Amino acid sequence: MTEAVLYDYWRSSASYRMRVALNLAGIAFTSVPVDLVAKEHKTPEHIARHPQGLVPVLEIDGLRLTQSLSMLDYLDRTRTMGLLPEDPARRAAQTALAHAIAVDIHPVCNLQVVAYAAEITGNREGVREDWMKRFIRPGLQAVETMLGGFEQSPFCCGDTPGLADICLMPQMYNARRWGVEVSDLPRILAIEAACADHPAFAAAHPDRCRPA
Template identity: 60%
Template structure:
């Protein structure tokens, strides 16, 4: 068993990001599932790790870290991953792209938010997800049209923005969003998915057996 432990849910976008990041770094980890569909995230054990009642939590370097973007930046800083450009303008652009997904799309399309909308507003979950994912990806597509987008979100090397984008594209496909309107998003996601670390982190590979 690895000393690095990831408290994970296979379909969690935030946990998916960390699986990608750890894979890119070649850091072995032990996954411990926290089943969001049964409410395990609100159980006593998970709340002790993560008072927000969310996943992921990463145990590494004697620390218990939460919030996927903060964890990815910690890994970048401590492992020299190079996921943020060296120039301030580049770092700002990569962070903006990452936050366009992580702060603007993901919170609205979180399972607990979508369930609340469905149960209290009688809005079918699929309609909710399709609307907000499509709206968010439209904005990301526009951001990619500005600045040095290359094979990946920012040039030709993987950055924090790519690590955050790919799980959102997975969710878009899951909920039936038409990605043809977002050619840059689609092309970047395809380039990332061809890389072994991204492929290994895919939810189909992380899903518990049984």
């Protein structure tokens, strides 16, 4: 019997985060695909699950949860995952690192935003790639600098994956998908390699979760 149901899309950054977190927590879950390209997230059935018409949606412990950062906080508090430290100052610093990715980079680079940007510019060739590079690279450069305040041994903030790692890996997937230059970001590249070797991250990777 599965403990949770995750309504997700294989390429969704927020869905990717949740797959990683559920794997890290050792929670068995059923993935129910919601095809964003086919606009299944805008159907009445999905709107009933998530009034914003977004993914993911997590059903767990008799609850229906939306917004990935809120879900991550719930799992961290109920499963004692240690995604953030208890010390207030360290917690604030690590939260800022994670939010630099999940709150500042991700929202301007999601499917709906990029589609609209392409539409209002006449769908010229290369507009999606230009948009992604414009926002992802400067955001990752800032994260690279912020990582200088932590010891990567080998993850963002220590020897176990935390909230920042869960947010970073989906953004790195997007960076590579859209041809963003990342070769000069050594801290991020080292973290990416460490996460790629971790079973919870590997099993959550979009290439492993793409519908047949």
